[in-house]
Amino acid sequence: MAAEASASRPADLTAAAARRSIEEGRLSSEELVRDCLARIRDLEPQVQAWTFLDEDHALAQAKAADERRREGHATGPLHGIPVGVKDIIDTGDMPTENGSPLYAGRTPREDAAVVAKLRAAGAVILGKTVTTECAYFHPGKTRNPHNLEHTPGGSSSGSAAAVAAGMVPLALGTQTNGSVIRPAAFCGAFGFKPSHGLVPRTGILQLSRTLDHVGVMARSIDDVALAMETLAGWDAGDPDTRPAARVPFAAIAAEEPPIRPLLAFIKTPHWDRVDAEAKEAFGELVEALGDAIEEIDLFPSADEAWDWQKTIMEAEMAHNFAREWRDGRDKLSDRLRALIERGREVKAVDYQRAVSLIWPMQESFEELFTQRFDAILTPSAPGAAPKGIDATGDPRFCTLWTLAGLPALSMPLLRGSNGMPIGVQLVGRRHFDARLLRTARWLAEKLG
């Protein structure tokens, strides 16, 4: 609502606000897209969030949306709203190059399932956003819009930077370790990684079936909920999705919690990595929340989860990149090549053991959520975006929740002394994604 009131131009509107304006005829999709393109023209030379953007093609989609509305056709929940799409997500009308020279010039024949869902909801696919090399660590060209000398985080670098810079209200990202939450936190956007299996990954570069998630970047919780209504669902191409009733994310996220939520503050075994400024900021946050938050320790076996995630990610990436390793090893970064080489040495027994430990860990989290807590509050990253653009920062504060497949939201609630955003991560019960958004909204309102 704040964004809507203060919006001096269409590109600053949230998706929900823009949608209302379009619905009521106060704004056209063309005007919105033109303003986003103008913002991009201004900032892209510095931020470099996009890897493919064809202004004419974007405008043609917007005009077609306006035309359909004028003709009185039914409009979808994202009618005329521009969305950025991470460049490991297939688009049938734009290149999808996976951030790697191995895929230069590749244009898929078909849209990924999530892109098809966005189009069916009326969205304008604005362009493709920068990813790190194959969504692993080697950075793309994107810079942090808050300070160009700092990393935007990765691997969904362009999506986070584009949303935070006001270039587009929504963008898709993906996360196998910390690739939605971390760049959202570093760039000051809302970044949501849903429960594993809630959003289909069909038509997206596969790193790890066990760990890959599709997520969304936005500038408000309402916009996250709005996007999730379109993205969630079963797809025949993703064996980890389930047929399930449609969840009214926006309505649930907008509800008042029936009783006041109780949060668990979890520092994780890696708290010593958090920088002094972030430690202080979290200390003040916890104090401000008073008896609505309790600090708890993780169950002891969780300490090993970082090793399990490493084993699974390395083994599954080595499997999924077998062709790239065989035919194009020389075109891979040293870091990705080294990961694949490690992954090729993982024993099947160690891999299976790591996978088999996920379920007992999920059961432990189930207990925590059903017996006492509405959500876990924890850092999104060890601090604000570090200086330098040769690395994308540390994903370890996302690892555990990714491995357990729990829904996680990074909220730009804190700031460092240099003005850079510090993300607060809220983690919810598995498959209770909409309730996590409701708790997040309560938290955001409580903190003003």
Place this chain on the structure above:
Amino acid sequence: MAAEASASRPADLTAAAARRSIEEGRLSSEELVRDCLARIRDLEPQVQAWTFLDEDHALAQAKAADERRREGHATGPLHGIPVGVKDIIDTGDMPTENGSPLYAGRTPREDAAVVAKLRAAGAVILGKTVTTECAYFHPGKTRNPHNLEHTPGGSSSGSAAAVAAGMVPLALGTQTNGSVIRPAAFCGAFGFKPSHGLVPRTGILQLSRTLDHVGVMARSIDDVALAMETLAGWDAGDPDTRPAARVPFAAIAAEEPPIRPLLAFIKTPHWDRVDAEAKEAFGELVEALGDAIEEIDLFPSADEAWDWQKTIMEAEMAHNFAREWRDGRDKLSDRLRALIERGREVKAVDYQRAVSLIWPMQESFEELFTQRFDAILTPSAPGAAPKGIDATGDPRFCTLWTLAGLPALSMPLLRGSNGMPIGVQLVGRRHFDARLLRTARWLAEKLG
């Protein structure tokens, strides 16, 4: 029907015939079970099919079934019918020792899902049947009822021998490679291995989630269908089962095929292993079937399937037997220990590659079944049961169908010159198990 007419005593009745007699009050469960126990007392010293059998406990179940019927309670589809249960399948009221000294004296707290289903259908759990060591190769004590100097096959040795010897009309087995089809063929029983995921494996010693199946031994196709109506279904403890509508197996198996079936005769790349006598018998069978069968070659990639199965089975067994290997290596047979040691060396990339090749292979079989053929006809084993009880014979004619998760039925349609049965294996389209039984019945009737 033939069995019913010629039955000189209750133990010789098929389950379907016994059920009708019990329903009509011409036979009590107690009479049936007493006669099975009498047959066991006669033959068990030679055949040695049972690892646990408590006559009083079996009779108590039978009397309780008769009592329920007398009191007018509803009766289940297997009311009063005795069933043998392979000793890797948990029973809450009898030991389950997995054919290994590591499990001596183990009595589980709960029934396996399939045992609970049998009890709910009214069955009498007669006792536990001999398995090879942990359902792998090291033989148990069982001998082939047709000739005690020959192997009964394995690993479901006791279940096949007990059914073939007339000790019990139905018995449960399991198959990870050829452990239902091969002993059924060697002992001259019908052995059915359903589609992967059709029958839940909850509460059964796990060798390999990818390859493990529960199957059934019987003396008629009707009895296979009768048992399947009870055994098939979803279970929360087995992630490979699916909620699905109940299939009327018996009704479908009893139908006339709407058009005359066409069979594919597949020799597999291992035909040179088939002995001369079996080759001749299959030659005559194919000739007798005339234009109802066509010999076809497998698609070339199927040649590698035996290697994939080995990789998967060794890697998954090494994972599932990690505790046995760590704590009780000295109590394992050399052969099982060697398998685990090989499995511990399998690379995660090779394991994942093997698993990833199953689906394309299944698609190739889908084509074969949807475009032309109703079922595949192929040997159950390289010939009749080999002489000697130190080994259980060669599973390689089952490997491909187990890996692909296709339903397979061994039928005792042929005999060697020494009078030993030779199994004919009929393989069907995945998830079309009842139709396979219908085709099998047509084949059995055609061959008279």
